[in-house]
Amino acid sequence: MNDKHLELDGVSIGALESVSLCVRPGEVVCLSGVSGSGKTRLLRAIADLDAHRGRVALGGRGQHEMSGHAWRAQVMMVPAESQWWFETVGEHFAAISSAGLAALGFEDGAMDWQISRLSSGEKQRLALLRAVARRPHALLLDEPTANLDDATTQRVERWLGQLAAERGWPLVWVAHDAEQIRRVADRHYRIAGSGLERVE
Numbered sequence: 001m002n003d004k005h006l007e008l009d010g011v012s013i014g015a016l017e018s019v020s021l022c023v024r025p026g027e028v029v030c031l032s033g034v035s036g037s038g039k040t041r042l043l044r045a046i047a048d049l050d051a052h053r054g055r056v057a058l059g060g061r062g063q064h065e066m067s068g069h070a071w072r073a074q075v076m077m078v079p080a081e082s083q084w085w086f087e088t089v090g091e092h093f094a095a096i097s098s099a100g101l102a103a104l105g106f107e108d109g110a111m112d113w114q115i116s117r118l119s120s121g122e123k124q125r126l127a128l129l130r131a132v133a134r135r136p137h138a139l140l141l142d143e144p145t146a147n148l149d150d151a152t153t154q155r156v157e158r159w160l161g162q163l164a165a166e167r168g169w170p171l172v173w174v175a176h177d178a179e180q181i182r183r184v185a186d187r188h189y190r191i192a193g194s195g196l197e198r199v200e
């Protein structure tokens, strides 16, 4: 199990200035804010996908002490719109995770599906499974249930919450839905102006 904290110290990107935050292993921190307030950009800064100022570290090791590729293998972002490179689902996975597929409402046969046939909700769930299968040490989720119905949303929430606790991931979860935030968050911050404001 991972025991590494994800730390942001004075991170600035776009309109956000000097954001500092520490997410503990197994802790779910939700980020909300109006459209365009900078939630996605902050996740992209944490994943070292966009240029930013300030320090981001996992377990005391700074983002810039390793290549972007090595960093993102540990601090993995699942964007709102997933990218797929091969023709079938299974080609994106090193091995079949029957338990993971079942937890997300799929049978093993889903590995043979063509990417072109996937619904947005199927893509979203399979992108989460793909990220989890790569054994990250921290996870950044951008509206991971945006395309899902209520029952599936809650199934995915339970699955992610359990995995974060079991594997000790610091988890940053961008969400809009207040009910969802109440269900999943250990802490909740709203983007207010150029910073984060704690919501109790």
Ligand SMILES: Nc1ncnc2c1ncn2[C@@H]1O[C@H](COP(=O)(O)OP(=O)(O)OP(=O)(O)O)[C@@H](O)[C@H]1O
Residues within 6 Å of the ligand: 014, 033, 034, 035, 036, 037, 038, 039, 040, 041, 042
């Ligand atoms: N690469 C970029 N360079 C400059 N500005 C950008 C860049 N990417 C996004 N922006 C702008 O930064 C602001 C924040 O964008 P961001 O995607 O982080 O918003 P968000 O809070 O995730 O919004 P939403 O809830 O609509 O997804 C927006 O005004 C957007 O147009």
